[in-house]
Every structure is written in C-alpha cells, then in structure tokens.
Amino acid sequence: MSLKRHHRVAAALAVAAIAVFGMAGTARADGPVTWTNYATTWGLQSGGLIDQGASNSLYTGAGFVCMTINFQCAHHSTDWYDYRQSDGSWVEFSEYDYFKYNENGCLDGNNAYGGGTYGAAYTHSCIASDNNPDQWQHWYEYRDSNGRWYLQNVHTGLFLDGGNGPNGNGQFSSINVYVNSNYGNGDLYQRWS
Amino acid sequence: MNPARRHRPELISLLIVCAAVCLAGCGTPSRPSAAAFDIRPASGVTVTFHDVNGAEMLSDGTMILPLDHYDAYMVGANEALVFKAATMLEQACMRAKGLTLPNGWGGRYLPTETPPLAIYGVATLTDAATLGYRVPAPPSPDAPAPAVPTNVSTAFDGQPGKPGCAEKAGTALSVSESIDAYGYVQGLRSRALSAVYSDQRVSAATAAWSACMKAHGYSYPDPLTAANDTTLSGGVKGGLVRPLGPKEKAAAIADVSCKHSVGYLDTFASVSADYQNQLIAKNSKKLAQCLTEWHDVLSKAAAIVHVPEP
Numbered sequence: 087m088s089l090k091r092h093h094r095v096a097a098a099l100a101v102a103a104i105a106v107f108g109m110a111g112t113a114r115a116d117g118p119v120t121w122t123n124y125a126t127t128w129g130l131q132s133g134g135l136i137d138q139g140a141s142n143s144l145y146t147g148a149g150f151v152c153m154t155i156n157f158q159c160a161h162h163s164t165d166w167y168d169y170r171q172s173d174g175s176w177v178e179f180s181e182y183d184y185f186k187y188n189e190n191g192c193l194d195g196n197n198a199y200g201g202g203t204y205g206a207a208y209t210h211s212c213i214a215s216d217n218n219p220d221q222w223q224h225w226y227e228y229r230d231s232n233g234r235w236y237l238q239n240v241h242t243g244l245f246l247d248g249g250n251g252p253n254g255n256g257q258f259s260s261i262n263v264y265v266n267s268n269y270g271n272g273d274l275y276q277r278w279s
Numbered sequence: 280m281n282p283a284r285r286h287r288p289e290l291i292s293l294l295i296v297c298a299a300v301c302l303a304g305c306g307t308p309s310r311p312s313a314a315a316f317d318i319r320p321a322s323g324v325t326v327t328f329h330d331v332n333g334a335e336m337l338s339d340g341t342m343i344l345p346l347d348h349y350d351a352y353m354v355g356a357n358e359a360l361v362f363k364a365a366t367m368l369e370q371a372c373m374r375a376k377g378l379t380l381p382n383g384w385g386g387r388y389l390p391t392e393t394p395p396l397a398i399y400g401v402a403t404l405t406d407a408a409t410l411g412y413r414v415p416a417p418p419s420p421d422a423p424a425p426a427v428p429t430n431v432s433t434a435f436d437g438q439p440g441k442p443g444c445a446e447k448a449g450t451a452l453s454v455s456e457s458i459d460a461y462g463y464v465q466g467l468r469s470r471a472l473s474a475v476y477s478d479q480r481v482s483a484a485t486a487a488w489s490a491c492m493k494a495h496g497y498s499y500p501d502p503l504t505a506a507n508d509t510t511l512s513g514g515v516k517g518g519l520v521r522p523l524g525p526k527e528k529a530a531a532i533a534d535v536s537c538k539h540s541v542g543y544l545d546t547f548a549s550v551s552a553d554y555q556n557q558l559i560a561k562n563s564k565k566l567a568q569c570l571t572e573w574h575d576v577l578s579k580a581a582a583i584v585h586v587p588e589p
Contacts, residue, residue, distance in 0.1 A: 172473035174398055174503055197458050203445055221469045226397040231416040233512060233522065238397075240469055241462045243390025268391040270417055 123248030125274035129164035132180040145262035175224040195239040195265040204266040234277035315348040334552035340402030351573040364580035372444035400502035407531035456572035471554040484546040491537035
C-alpha cells in the first residue's frame, strides 16, 4: 500500500469515525494498527460479518484477504484503525469491514457467559460514545513488563484472547478469538504484538 | 482507577454500613445508604495527598477514588474469598465426575483492575526507572495452566447448552450479579474520566506538564500520548516491542518528574473524585443495587467457605 493511498484512506476513515465516535480532538494519537497473537502468530481479523452474531465475525489467521478498490489492495482483513476515546481507552475500527461493506465495524466484547470465565468477542456496528455509556466497545491497551500488548475491555475487565487460532474450532468460531479472564503474562494467547 | 497492586494480602474488608455512609459522604441524603467497601492503602503504602472530595493519592502511584468503594474486588479479601469458594465448588464438581482438576485451573472469575498506566500514565520514579511505560509483572510469576486431557477441560469449560463445572460454580455464587455490578461501576468510571480529561483544571495541569516535558526535550500533548509512544521502545503499536531501553526509561523519568513538579497527579485525583461524587449522587439507587449484588455474591461465597463475610 502506498503512503499516498494510505493517507487518503485514513482521511476517509477519520471522517467516518469522527461522525461515529465524535472525537476529533484526539486524532493525534490515532492510527492504523494490526494485532498479532504471540501464541499463534496469527493476526486479529474481522470476518467481514458485522452484526451476524457473536460467533461469526472475529478470528485469527494469516489475514491477507485483500479488499480491492480500483484494482488496488486497500486493506487486509487484519487491518484496524485505533481511535483514542474521551475516557483514555481505544476503539478498534475494522478497516476491512468499512471498505468491504461500507459499514462501521468495531471490536466488541461480551460479559462472561452466565457465571463462566469467558465471553464472546466480535465486530459489531460501532456505537457512538455518547450512546454507549457501558463502553462495551472501549478497550484499554497497555504493555506488560515484557513489552507485549494486552487489550482489556473497559466494561467487563476481560482480556482479548487469541484462543487456538483457525485450527482450534473452525475458522468462524467464536472461540477463536474471545474475551477471557486474565491468565497473566504466561498466557501468550492473551498477548499481542 | 486503581491497579491490582492494592489487592493486598491482609484482610481489611470491613462492611460497615455506617462507615460506608461516611465513605460515600456523611450527611449527603442522595448517597446510597447500603454498605460500601472500605478501601485502604496496602501495607507500606502511604497517602501522599487527600482532599475533601475523598480522593487519595498513594505513594505507589495509585489512587483511591469514591467509586472504588462500590467495587468489591478492590478489596483483596473479597477477591480471595470468591476465588476460594469458586475453587471449592469446581473441585467438588469435577470429583463428582470422577475427574481431577489440577492446580492452576479455575476460579478466574475476577476482573483485573485497569492499571493506572492506562489512565494517567507512569506515576512513580521507581516504576519509570524499572518499567518505563509498562505494567509491573504480577507479584508471583504466572505459569501457564497445566495441560489437561480434553475430557477434563470439557468437563470444566462445558459445551454449548451443557454448563461445565466453571459455569456451575459461577452460577452457585451468582457471579453474574458481580459481573453486572462491576460493569456498571466501570461505566461510571469511564464517564467520569471523559469529564476529567476535558476539565479545565486537568487541562491546565496537562498543559503545564506538556511544557515541562518540552523543557526536557519531549513533545507530548498529554501523559497518555507519552505512555502510548512506541517510538520510545523502538517499535510501533501492533509491532514487536524491544526490552526496556534507556530512551523509554529517560522519557518515563522525565514524565514523572514533570507530573510531580506541576502537581498533575494530585489534580487528576481531586478532579476525578469530584466527578465521581457527582455520578454517585446521580446514580445512588443503581449503586445501592450494585452493593446488594456484591454482598449477595460475598455472602454465598462465605457460606461455602464457612467463614464470616469479610
């Protein structure tokens, strides 16, 4: 992807996202991002199936499904855009979903299943912050002492977990990527680079 | 927001209704009258700043803020109690199936508190010098849970429509109630933070901090931008990050020095408490319900462990 194209794409995304999130004042920290799971080495991908249910839209994989615009590869399914929110957390915006479906798909995480320790993660239509006081789509991003990134859901406190990758439970299984209780620095499925 | 580091070993979870009213603001009729939680600094940690809003800045770089008194898991004793009860239930469930659950499995129902690094960046010179912009490792190294046969993990995790021992334990403890309560408090914390970051008092402190950093050779509009500047560690967000190096360490030390010199953290704590108190007053009914939910979970856990509720 050329730098010129990227800037144009990023600008379009910024306009769309500001309309959605209302956060023009924090653009300095925003930017494109990919997340690669330390345990599987696969990238966090949107399945391009926004709002199709918690079991269909998020997984990890090689991630090079290309969205073509004007015969050029615009975005891979592993491409996300990181938007800082007014509460200091971040929203993960799927660039692939945006360009493929013209929809705003954001990383979303549920509570743990009834009494269990883990819950579903998926892409869901982005919800403007003002209408999303529970912050299901807000994530804290920080590094552990080894320099590896966590993504922690603001509402639930659960961590994004890369599960067992595409071979674990099928390519479009919710268990591929989910939110899980914290298992510490030793659990590389919960660490991203 | 507060880190797990204040989850101290000593059991100081005193659920005293009258004291709780005072914690939430004595004589304020709109505050919840249900029992709140007594949050105190860990052993060896001192209060370096406190104000009339109920904010406390601690020597370990953490804060105690009003909404913390509505989060049972800010108290280590509560966390330990629920963990122990869950483990007992899980082990019994697995034994009933003729299976053994090894140590290291189960009981992970409890949310990990967000570290201050994600809220206001690095806060102590010790952390800056040893960790840069990274979260401290847990007190004891977390070993990966030992591998178990599939039938064991399936019995523990369950299958769609067939709850496993983990879910059964959670259900017995009504953990979903604590999940709801935690989520509600987190929502209020988030709303308070949005107000804090745009507050004029914090904006002024942020501008002073930024000017101080400029004098040290760094150009950052605010502490969170510094904390997320991966160029300090030689990488980019989403890329490989190198071990802590002198560049990141030097920036983090300057960061904390500037925070101290302009009183950034004290201002942040005070303003945070101000907004949290406003939200507590506006949401007293729901917060009282949260406390009821917390106490239901704690009392059930105490009954299983056969100890008084902390």
